[in-house]
Amino acid sequence: MSKTCNSYSKGQHIFREGDRVFGLFFIKEGRVKIVSSGFNNREQIARLATNGHIIGHRGYGNELYPVSAIALDETYVCFVDNSTIYDAFMNNAKFTYELMLFYSTELRKAELRLRYLAQMTMREKIAGALLYLLDIFGEDEQDGSLNVSLSRQELADLAGTTAEQVSRELTSFEKESIIAKHSRKLILLNHEELNKILSSHNMRIAASSWAAI
Amino acid sequence: MSKTCNSYSKGQHIFREGDRVFGLFFIKEGRVKIVSSGFNNREQIARLATNGHIIGHRGYGNELYPVSAIALDETYVCFVDNSTIYDAFMNNAKFTYELMLFYSTELRKAELRLRYLAQMTMREKIAGALLYLLDIFGEDEQDGSLNVSLSRQELADLAGTTAEQVSRELTSFEKESIIAKHSRKLILLNHEELNKILSSHNMRIAASSWAAI
């Protein structure tokens, strides 16, 4: 049994684009972004993960990671290597089955996001990104703020636009009383309206699609 | 054992966005596009599949398809229902394991494409779409043309742009001797150059990333 656990502080890499794949990581506690590096300091956040989520994947041969995983917080992660996973799979059909379903669900989410990124306007992308954060991290019980703290640039990397546009649009949303913002603390005042922005151009997809992603 | 096979002709739906999920489809012969419907007649092609590929996914409860699958050709597909799949999974760890790996691979491809669609220019997206077609369908041994016939609109749906831009860019590529086109028959004359277009703005991702997608 080869399982090792580690803490990572904010900004630290859990694995890097180009590293060899030796096994899977399970997030015990914390928040992680999965990013592919771009040009001009531009990154794309492929997905966000938190407690209980799996990151990375089991590797074949000399396979390399196509993305990096970076801690957003103090994060505690356990690693299980390829052969241990393989043994677990062969001895526990139910476990393999569950993991298969996990990947198939993630794939569907990614396919949906493909459309959003390819076709949405900036305003829609940013509304979608906020709802995505709500779905993954939830909001604080006290003040209703999103349980995550991202820079404007990170929001842009998630939404697929630039930091300037995020600033502009958040200001607009605030003027329209859809959100409140106090620096990086964001409060979604009107979930309904955010869903409407997303679905306004698209009556065929349920308004809650993003929430399901 | 509940397995039924069917032929679908060009343009027919294999399943539709919003249908209940009853099981998995296996493509025996043909070509299929997986699309999410957009607004203004705009679709997004989430992925393309051919012989031996799996489409759809096993469903939980009342789950609905978030995308549609449409035949591009005369296509022969076999369907296996949820409970049959479940039994197969529980009795054949190796099979479940293989399927888990398939989904995990597809997920990685989708995550990479997210970045491409979010950050690339038109020209790069279209070069990427051509290389994607090459990877999935290959080229004819006789004349070297891509083994698939898509309209300009469908190419646009794949690349995440408009049909006009695809026309324009294909013409440019032809002038630069990167491709030859005879209506819908496209010949990639210079794979190297297409890869260069993709990687020109991005030295950190291997030039062949798209081909691996």
Place this chain on the structure above:
DNA sequence: ACGTATTCCTGCGTTATTACAGGAATTATG
């Protein structure tokens, strides 16, 4: 083969997005 319907090409005006830059606000540091 002929006429008709569809798809494709391409110029051009419009719109949306990006990039730059300077100042304001926030956070970090001694």
Place this chain on the structure above:
DNA sequence: CATAATTCCTGTAATAACGCAGGAATACGT
């Protein structure tokens, strides 16, 4: 608490992408 460093906001100019429209090429049906 004061200063420095970073991040954030917002105006403006440049650029890229979109969409219309008319003509050309191609596919389709009889």
